[in-house]
Amino acid sequence: ISGLALILGGVRIWAAWQERSLAGRYQIMNELAGHLNAAAGFQAVERGTGAVILNSEGQPPAEIVKRFDDVSRKGQDAVQNARRALGELLARTAGDGLKRQAEEWDKTLASAASARMRVPTRSIPTADWIAAAGANIAQEFAVRDAAFAPSTQQAKVLWYNTIVRSDVATLCEFAGQERATVGSHIAAGKPLSPQPLKALAGNR
Numbered sequence: 357i358s359g360l361a362l363i364l365g366g367v368r369i370w371a372a373w374q375e376r377s378l379a380g381r382y383q384i385m386n387e388l389a390g391h392l393n394a395a396a397g398f399q400a401v402e403r404g405t406g407a408v409i410l411n412s413e414g415q416p417p418a419e420i421v422k423r424f425d426d427v428s429r430k431g432q433d434a435v436q437n438a439r440r441a442l443g444e445l446l447a448r449t450a451g452d453g454l455k456r457q458a459e460e461w462d463k464t465l466a467s468a469a470s471a472r473m474r475v476p477t478r479s480i481p482t483a484d485w486i487a488a489a490g491a492n493i494a495q496e497f498a499v500r501d502a503a504f505a506p507s508t509q510q511a512k513v514l515w516y517n518t519i520v521r522s523d524v525a526t527l528c529e530f531a532g533q534e535r536a537t538v539g540s541h542i543a544a545g546k547p548l549s550p551q552p553l554k555a556l557a558g559n560r
Contacts, residue, residue, distance in 0.1 A: 398427045
Protein backbone atom coordinates (compact mmCIF):
# COMPACT_ATOMS: atom_id res chain seq x y z
CA ILE A 357 0.00 0.00 0.00
CA SER A 358 2.81 2.39 0.90
CA GLY A 359 4.46 1.71 -2.45
CA LEU A 360 1.21 2.42 -4.31
CA ALA A 361 0.78 5.61 -2.33
CA LEU A 362 4.27 6.72 -3.32
CA ILE A 363 3.54 6.01 -6.98
CA LEU A 364 0.24 7.88 -6.87
CA GLY A 365 1.91 10.76 -5.07
CA GLY A 366 4.62 10.88 -7.71
CA VAL A 367 2.04 10.87 -10.51
CA ARG A 368 0.16 13.72 -8.89
CA ILE A 369 3.32 15.76 -8.44
CA TRP A 370 4.27 15.14 -12.08
CA ALA A 371 0.78 16.09 -13.30
CA ALA A 372 0.81 19.26 -11.20
CA TRP A 373 4.23 20.21 -12.56
CA GLN A 374 3.03 19.64 -16.12
CA GLU A 375 -0.06 21.76 -15.57
CA ARG A 376 2.01 24.57 -14.07
CA SER A 377 4.46 24.37 -16.95
CA LEU A 378 1.63 24.48 -19.51
CA ALA A 379 -0.01 27.40 -17.73
CA GLY A 380 3.25 29.34 -17.86
CA ARG A 381 3.66 28.55 -21.54
CA TYR A 382 0.10 29.59 -22.37
CA GLN A 383 0.62 32.87 -20.55
CA ILE A 384 3.71 33.59 -22.64
CA MET A 385 1.86 32.61 -25.83
CA ASN A 386 -0.93 35.04 -25.04
CA GLU A 387 1.56 37.80 -24.25
CA LEU A 388 3.36 37.12 -27.53
CA ALA A 389 0.10 37.24 -29.50
CA GLY A 390 -0.86 40.52 -27.86
CA HIS A 391 2.49 42.14 -28.62
CA LEU A 392 2.47 40.86 -32.22
CA ASN A 393 -1.06 42.15 -32.82
CA ALA A 394 -0.09 45.52 -31.33
CA ALA A 395 3.03 45.69 -33.51
CA ALA A 396 1.05 44.80 -36.64
CA GLY A 397 -1.56 47.43 -35.83
CA PHE A 398 1.00 50.21 -35.44
CA GLN A 399 2.86 49.02 -38.54
CA ALA A 400 -0.34 49.08 -40.61
CA VAL A 401 -0.85 52.75 -39.70
CA GLU A 402 2.84 53.38 -40.34
CA ARG A 403 2.56 51.79 -43.77
CA GLY A 404 -0.35 54.00 -44.78
CA THR A 405 1.23 57.14 -43.35
CA GLY A 406 4.49 56.36 -45.09
CA ALA A 407 2.66 55.93 -48.39
CA VAL A 408 1.14 59.39 -47.96
CA ILE A 409 4.60 60.87 -47.31
CA LEU A 410 6.07 59.19 -50.37
CA ASN A 411 3.26 60.31 -52.68
CA SER A 412 2.84 63.85 -51.38
CA GLU A 413 3.50 66.65 -53.82
CA GLY A 414 6.19 68.89 -52.37
CA GLN A 415 6.98 68.63 -48.68
CA PRO A 416 4.59 66.31 -46.80
CA PRO A 417 2.57 67.93 -43.98
CA ALA A 418 4.48 68.14 -40.71
CA GLU A 419 1.68 66.38 -38.82
CA ILE A 420 1.90 63.41 -41.19
CA VAL A 421 5.65 63.15 -40.67
CA LYS A 422 5.16 63.34 -36.90
CA ARG A 423 2.49 60.64 -37.02
CA PHE A 424 4.82 58.42 -39.03
CA ASP A 425 7.58 58.87 -36.43
CA ASP A 426 5.18 58.24 -33.54
CA VAL A 427 3.64 55.04 -34.89
CA SER A 428 7.06 53.80 -36.01
CA ARG A 429 8.39 54.17 -32.47
CA LYS A 430 5.34 52.49 -30.95
CA GLY A 431 5.57 49.66 -33.46
CA GLN A 432 9.23 49.07 -32.70
CA ASP A 433 8.50 49.06 -28.96
CA ALA A 434 5.83 46.40 -29.52
CA VAL A 435 8.27 44.40 -31.64
CA GLN A 436 10.84 44.43 -28.85
CA ASN A 437 8.23 43.20 -26.37
CA ALA A 438 7.20 40.48 -28.81
CA ARG A 439 10.79 39.38 -29.34
CA ARG A 440 11.32 39.04 -25.59
CA ALA A 441 8.19 36.89 -25.27
CA LEU A 442 9.21 34.88 -28.33
CA GLY A 443 12.62 34.17 -26.81
CA GLU A 444 10.97 32.89 -23.63
CA LEU A 445 8.59 30.71 -25.63
CA LEU A 446 11.35 29.27 -27.81
CA ALA A 447 13.24 28.30 -24.66
CA ARG A 448 10.21 26.20 -23.64
CA THR A 449 9.28 24.85 -27.09
CA ALA A 450 11.12 22.12 -28.98
CA GLY A 451 9.09 22.40 -32.22
CA ASP A 452 10.85 23.50 -35.39
CA GLY A 453 7.82 25.29 -36.86
CA LEU A 454 7.97 28.27 -34.51
CA LYS A 455 11.74 28.50 -34.86
CA ARG A 456 11.48 28.60 -38.66
CA GLN A 457 8.85 31.33 -38.55
CA ALA A 458 10.94 33.31 -36.04
CA GLU A 459 13.96 33.14 -38.35
CA GLU A 460 11.83 34.32 -41.27
CA TRP A 461 10.54 37.18 -39.13
CA ASP A 462 14.13 38.31 -38.51
CA LYS A 463 14.47 38.70 -42.29
CA THR A 464 11.22 40.62 -42.82
CA LEU A 465 11.98 42.86 -39.83
CA ALA A 466 15.35 43.75 -41.36
CA SER A 467 13.77 44.47 -44.75
CA ALA A 468 11.05 46.63 -43.19
CA ALA A 469 13.61 48.52 -41.09
CA SER A 470 15.72 49.23 -44.16
CA ALA A 471 12.67 50.44 -46.08
CA ARG A 472 11.49 52.55 -43.13
CA MET A 473 14.74 54.50 -43.08
CA ARG A 474 14.16 55.56 -46.69
CA VAL A 475 10.63 56.90 -46.19
CA PRO A 476 11.54 60.28 -44.61
CA THR A 477 14.00 60.98 -47.45
CA ARG A 478 11.47 59.70 -50.00
CA SER A 479 14.14 57.53 -51.58
CA ILE A 480 12.06 54.37 -51.90
CA PRO A 481 9.21 53.69 -54.36
CA THR A 482 5.81 53.58 -52.68
CA ALA A 483 5.13 50.06 -53.95
CA ASP A 484 8.41 48.79 -52.45
CA TRP A 485 7.65 50.39 -49.10
CA ILE A 486 4.14 48.93 -48.97
CA ALA A 487 5.46 45.50 -49.99
CA ALA A 488 8.19 45.44 -47.32
CA ALA A 489 5.87 46.66 -44.58
CA GLY A 490 3.10 44.27 -45.63
CA ALA A 491 5.42 41.26 -45.79
CA ASN A 492 6.59 41.95 -42.25
CA ILE A 493 3.04 42.27 -40.94
CA ALA A 494 2.08 39.00 -42.63
CA GLN A 495 5.09 37.28 -41.08
CA GLU A 496 4.15 38.52 -37.62
CA PHE A 497 0.79 36.82 -38.08
CA ALA A 498 2.65 33.66 -39.18
CA VAL A 499 4.76 33.73 -36.00
CA ARG A 500 1.64 34.16 -33.89
CA ASP A 501 -0.11 31.26 -35.61
CA ALA A 502 2.96 29.01 -35.24
CA ALA A 503 3.12 29.80 -31.53
CA PHE A 504 -0.46 28.56 -31.08
CA ALA A 505 -0.20 25.49 -33.33
CA PRO A 506 -1.84 22.75 -31.21
CA SER A 507 0.07 19.65 -30.12
CA THR A 508 -2.22 18.48 -27.29
CA GLN A 509 -5.96 18.51 -26.61
CA GLN A 510 -5.50 21.41 -24.18
CA ALA A 511 -3.57 23.30 -26.84
CA LYS A 512 -6.35 22.66 -29.36
CA VAL A 513 -8.86 24.34 -27.06
CA LEU A 514 -6.58 27.37 -26.76
CA TRP A 515 -6.04 27.35 -30.52
CA TYR A 516 -9.75 27.48 -31.29
CA ASN A 517 -10.16 30.32 -28.82
CA THR A 518 -7.62 32.38 -30.79
CA ILE A 519 -9.21 31.87 -34.19
CA VAL A 520 -11.64 34.77 -33.80
CA ARG A 521 -8.84 37.10 -32.67
CA SER A 522 -6.73 35.97 -35.62
CA ASP A 523 -9.57 36.59 -38.09
CA VAL A 524 -10.19 40.07 -36.69
CA ALA A 525 -6.49 40.92 -37.00
CA THR A 526 -6.51 39.71 -40.62
CA LEU A 527 -9.53 41.87 -41.41
CA CYS A 528 -7.71 44.85 -39.89
CA GLU A 529 -4.71 44.09 -42.08
CA PHE A 530 -6.84 44.14 -45.26
CA ALA A 531 -8.37 47.42 -44.11
CA GLY A 532 -4.86 48.78 -43.56
CA GLN A 533 -3.81 47.78 -47.08
CA GLU A 534 -6.84 49.57 -48.44
CA ARG A 535 -6.06 52.67 -46.38
CA ALA A 536 -2.45 52.73 -47.61
CA THR A 537 -3.44 52.36 -51.26
CA VAL A 538 -6.22 54.94 -51.22
CA GLY A 539 -4.26 57.37 -49.04
CA SER A 540 -1.21 57.32 -51.27
CA HIS A 541 -3.31 58.07 -54.37
CA ILE A 542 -5.14 60.88 -52.60
CA ALA A 543 -1.81 62.38 -51.54
CA ALA A 544 -0.55 62.18 -55.12
CA GLY A 545 -3.79 63.64 -56.49
CA LYS A 546 -4.10 60.76 -58.95
CA PRO A 547 -7.01 58.41 -59.75
CA LEU A 548 -6.71 54.73 -58.97
CA SER A 549 -5.32 52.71 -61.86
CA PRO A 550 -6.71 49.25 -62.75
CA GLN A 551 -4.10 47.31 -60.76
CA PRO A 552 -4.76 49.00 -57.38
CA LEU A 553 -8.50 48.75 -58.02
CA LYS A 554 -8.11 45.03 -58.61
CA ALA A 555 -6.13 44.65 -55.38
CA LEU A 556 -8.78 46.56 -53.44
CA ALA A 557 -11.52 44.34 -54.85
CA GLY A 558 -9.50 41.25 -53.88
CA ASN A 559 -9.15 42.44 -50.29
CA ARG A 560 -12.88 42.82 -50.01
